[in-house]
Amino acid sequence: MRWLKENALALAFLVMFLLAVGGQAVAGLLQFNDTQLAEGGEPISFFRYVASSSFAVDVAENWQSEYLQFFLFIMLTVWLVQKGSPESKRPGREGAESDEEQQIGRHAEAGSPAWARVGGLRLWLFSNSLGLVMGGVFVLSWLAQSVAGQAAYNSERLGDLRDPVSWWSYVTSAEFWNRSLQNWQSELLAVLSMVALSIYLRQRGSPESKPVGAPHSATGVEG
Amino acid sequence: MLALALATAGCAADTSAPARAAAGFHAAVAAHREEAACAMLTRKTADKLPDPGQGCADALRELRLGAGGGLVSVSLWGDDAQVRLAGDTLFLHRFSDGWRVRAAGCRPMGDLPYECEVED
Numbered sequence: 001m002r003w004l005k006e007n008a009l010a011l012a013f014l015v016m017f018l019l020a021v022g023g024q025a026v027a028g029l030l031q032f033n034d035t036q037l038a039e040g041g042e043p044i045s046f047f048r049y050v051a052s053s054s055f056a057v058d059v060a061e062n063w064q065s066e067y068l069q070f071f072l073f074i075m076l077t078v079w080l081v082q083k084g085s086p087e088s089k090r091p092g093r094e095g096a097e098s099d100e101e102q103q104i105g106r107h108a109e110a111g112s113p114a115w116a117r118v119g120g121l122r123l124w125l126f127s128n129s130l131g132l133v134m135g136g137v138f139v140l141s142w143l144a145q146s147v148a149g150q151a152a153y154n155s156e157r158l159g160d161l162r163d164p165v166s167w168w169s170y171v172t173s174a175e176f177w178n179r180s181l182q183n184w185q186s187e188l189l190a191v192l193s194m195v196a197l198s199i200y201l202r203q204r205g206s207p208e209s210k211p212v213g214a215p216h217s218a219t220g221v222e223g
Numbered sequence: 224m225l226a227l228a229l230a231t232a233g234c235a236a237d238t239s240a241p242a243r244a245a246a247g248f249h250a251a252v253a254a255h256r257e258e259a260a261c262a263m264l265t266r267k268t269a270d271k272l273p274d275p276g277q278g279c280a281d282a283l284r285e286l287r288l289g290a291g292g293g294l295v296s297v298s299l300w301g302d303d304a305q306v307r308l309a310g311d312t313l314f315l316h317r318f319s320d321g322w323r324v325r326a327a328g329c330r331p332m333g334d335l336p337y338e339c340e341v342e343d
Contacts, residue, residue, distance in 0.1 A: 040267035155301035
């Protein structure tokens with residue numbers, strides 16, 4: 001019970017993720033089969049649908065944009081600040097910060113991770129591991145979107161009695177960039193809203209907000 | 224996710240089945256077995272082909288489709304395929320009982336849809 005309580009946030013998001021992706025699969029299957037029947041085809045099974053390029057591209061295009069959003073947020077907040085936002089460091093602290101501030105090398109503390117105590121490649125990797133993983137998942141998801149997207153797009157083109165296109169033609173096509181940019185714009189707007197609105201608005205008890213009584217000008221203060 | 228994308232992209236797809244279906248259709252037409260050729264069309268295509276009061280086989284006979292010729296290439300994406308023969312390009316769709324011809328006697332029109340003698 002204590003373990004559940006201490007991990008409630010991650011578990012809640014995991015359960016919501018599984019419900020949402022399951023719901024997407026069911027709704028996507030119904031829509032796909034509706035189109036199949038309208039075009040003279042046959043409905044397909046749930047398992048064939050979740051293994052199809054149509055489902056894969058819909059999942060991947062959303063994943064890549066979410067991981068891009070967090071990758072950019074993580075990396076840009078190293079160097080850029082926003083006065084008054086709890087999502088930002090205080091002005092004047094831009095950059096990678098000192099070893100003392102980051103508790104690495106001889107400044108490591110008793111509970112510091114092992115790779116924070118060592119130097120060289122391991123310290124560099126651990127110091128950038130969050131950005132590397134987020135950026136890596138973004139690149140792989142975007143690549144997956146391009147591969148699955150080409151397959152889904154070519155299936156549609158053949159259905160329209162048109163020639164299929166190469167991977168390169170697909171990743172330079174309006175279809176690919178429309179799918180990518182429509183996701184990116186919404187993610188960037190959401191981050192902009194979070195950074196800007198949290199200057200003036202509060203959510204009592206949330207660490208994503210400043211304390212209710214904190215001044216609007218207070219930066220990097222979380223409640 | 225990438226593995227799923229690669230698996231769904233048809234990298235290891237079996238292109239022989241639609242190629243056989245396309246060759247079988249043209250073989251039936253060439254042998255004047257139009258009834259058999261009509262049975263290889265999708266239901267939508269077979270329904271659309273004849274004029275009112277005409278049968279599918281008669282309509283196919285009147286079209287006098289040219290010879291298919293040897294296999295040039297097959298593009299297979301999902302449940303759809305394009306089979307290029309030396310004398311024709313065909314579009315096929317996979318059903319639970321196998322591949323059926325959606326369009327045949329097709330001429331390319333640049334990036335626009337092919338113009339086909341037989342289509343749905």
